[in-house]
Amino acid sequence: MRDNPPVRWLVIGGVVACAIGITLGLTINWFPVEASKQSDKIDALYNVLIIASVPFFVLVASVVIFSVVAFRMRPGEENLDGPPIHGNTKLEIGWTAGPSMLILGLVVYSLIVLHDIGEKPPGTIQVGVTGRQFAFSYQYPSSLTHGKPLDSNELYIPDGKTVDFYMTSLDVIHAFWVPAFRVQQSLVPGITTHLIVDPDRLGTYDVICNQLCGVGHSLMRSEVHVVTPAQFQTWLTAQVKAEAVSGPTVSNTE
């Protein structure tokens, strides 16, 4: 009979590794700056996923490492076979039911988050996004300008308001992605897609086209300026005036 090394080392090692893994997972700053309500909720979801995931990886890795150390063939065991264990029904039910429950919990939580990040309270403003090879342009409807709608290649949105982007594309599929907001949505020719954002931090953030759209895809970039509602109105008024003088800043020829 082979001597079995103490399983407690496996348990202790696993618990320590889990603690280290979860601590690292929660303390490292993985994400860009949080600039929207959506980013807070999505980062919290990520933290929960880290807490749920680390023990699984640690379990697999530590059992593999423990088995290599404890059960490896030693000299003289070349013709030895292991015990003929064919299965264990209780164990198998356990590792089917346990992970199922955990995953069910995560699904429910993530669907709640999904619902929360898509809420459109009264007072939501609408801004249009149009993609083309290889630039974005932005449409401010007359509900915002209180006059003629504005078409601009600059994106300004007011802090603290819910923004409902309505988006489309003039040629191939593009995607509108703001990493600081943690949200993206494809711009699809022929249909209008929507994206809800609640910006809650003043600043200028990258807008990235995140759907391969051709040779200029790497350079299809823009910026979003989150400004105070007062600055937003000032900017908008100035733009409308400028356009009245010099014509539209972006021409829609297609």
Add this chain to the structure above:
Amino acid sequence: MSTKYLRQPGFIRGGLGMVIAFGFSMWLVWIIRMGYGHPHFTHFLDPTSICVVSLIAVPLGFLVGFGGFDYWFYWAAGRPTRPEDHSGHGARRWQDYFRINTDHKVIGIQYTVSSFFFLLVGGLFALMMRAELAQPGAQFVDANTYNGLFSVHASILIFLFVIPVFAGLANFVLPLMIGAPDMAFPRLNALSFWLLPIAGTIMLLSFAAPGGSFASGWTAYAPLSTSAPIGQDFFSVAVQFAGASSIMTALNFLVTIITMRAPGMSFFRMPLLVWANFSTSLLVVIATPFIAASQFFVLLDRALHFHFFDASKGGDVLMYQHVFWFYSHPAVYIMMLPGFGIISEVLAVKSRKPIFGYRMMAFSLLAIVVLGFTVWAHHMFVSGMSNWIRIPMTITTCIIAVPTGIKIFSWLATLWKGVLHLDTPMLFALGFLAMFTCGGISGIMLAMVPFDIHVSATYFVVAHIHYVLFGGSVFTIFTGVYYWFPKMTGRMYDERLGKWHFWTTLIFFNLTFGPMHIIGLEGMPRRVATYANKFADWNMLISIASLGIGISTLVFIYNMASSWRRGPRAEANPWRALTLEWQVSSPPPIFNFDAIPTVVGGPYEYGVPGAVHGVFKGAEVPAPASTPVTHSSGT
């Protein structure tokens, strides 16, 4: 000059077939364009049209000339078919690997070796991409070439490495494992192999096309693909050839497994590799027609302006993605389940224990087959499809993790209290367990819609798929190649080089793909030739580490090539395994078994005193439980 070489099947007649097919393509284009009233002969001979028709006709011309259809033509024409002299069966010289060969062992080696050739090509493209990405800004290639590199990289490695190398390994060992003398349809088997070099050649030739190779990703999303230069047609057509090859092989496996098992080999006495290929083949025959359809749609849109995906003419852009992913999600299981089978074989043999929970292992494969068809739109969470579809797709995606988890836990339990032989195949199998778990966990994270909304199409996804397809599939491929190398070549590989290969692969794999999770979360998009400066340090590290993977692969190739030539002779059963392929000589006799074996027990009864899986007493074969077919003729 004698016309003998032009009449007998082979490369010369194949070349003639290509010339004839090209002439036919010109004629067809001429006739049709003239019929539609194009005014001048320069319009009859439109180069683009001729190219597209040739892409389909010339490979078929080659196959006809090469002899892929000879038997069926004789049969269909009512002429006497050639007597079964077995001249096209087995390899006596190296030239026998370069013709239509009906021996499943030859075909298995043809598949495996040519797949590894394409691994080197696809890997080389990856290194060129990493050279470009080592620093922000443009270095080596322009943006169009870069887009072509990652598109061809993925297409080659998916359609010409991972999928066919599994078919190749199974081609060699599966008939042996079930005690069959060959596959059910040997000629179909030969034809399905020769479609693959054709598909690969077409993909690589696309670099010579005006406007460059196809550059809309292996996903070829419309309308980018429908408006791309002619290189895109090379992809659309190559996928048809690779897909046809997959379907033929899968049908062959299904019929072989169902009808050609040795007496006594009930379904629940089959090794799990056979179960895995049974499940995979079900996926292939059901799913593959969908990618064929998606690429035919693109081809028709491009060549004949069908406007399937032209929104301004009533086309539906998202339709493409649904059809494409209805194949391409099951395809990831097509690229993983055979690997699961390999791992089950190796872990049981190398732990000297029965596989833990055999029946649950088989059932979870079937569960993955069924569930695999219910999750496709999780690739489309931000595509603009109806929002409600996200919810069922999240749930099914998470459910599919449960049978996968069952397999992982059962493998761990198989290790428990075993006598672990830590040689190269075992090391790769253990490495697979850890790396694939990482890929599975990031998969669950991506299934959560809100998280996916942030990281969709970022380097986080690139990291995930490489943990699944490299840490998963490729690790199992190395496991299988080392494990069956003695059986396939009759030689032993170099264990020391094998261990070097394992450790360098494990380390550089993690250094390459691990950091991609981090830059993805931070906001680096995939499929870009240049990127923001803040990602520069990580990308430099990744590029250096990827070079390490390249070098470790060269160690593997050297080990395989030198051991095949000069390695020590392998015994019939160096691993003391119970499954049938190890009960015949290495390499196996030309018709596999002198006497059809009778299966009397399970395949993994290690540690059970006196356990036997199959017996070879030809005289005592009892009345068969299933119909044994000694050699099938025709297809």
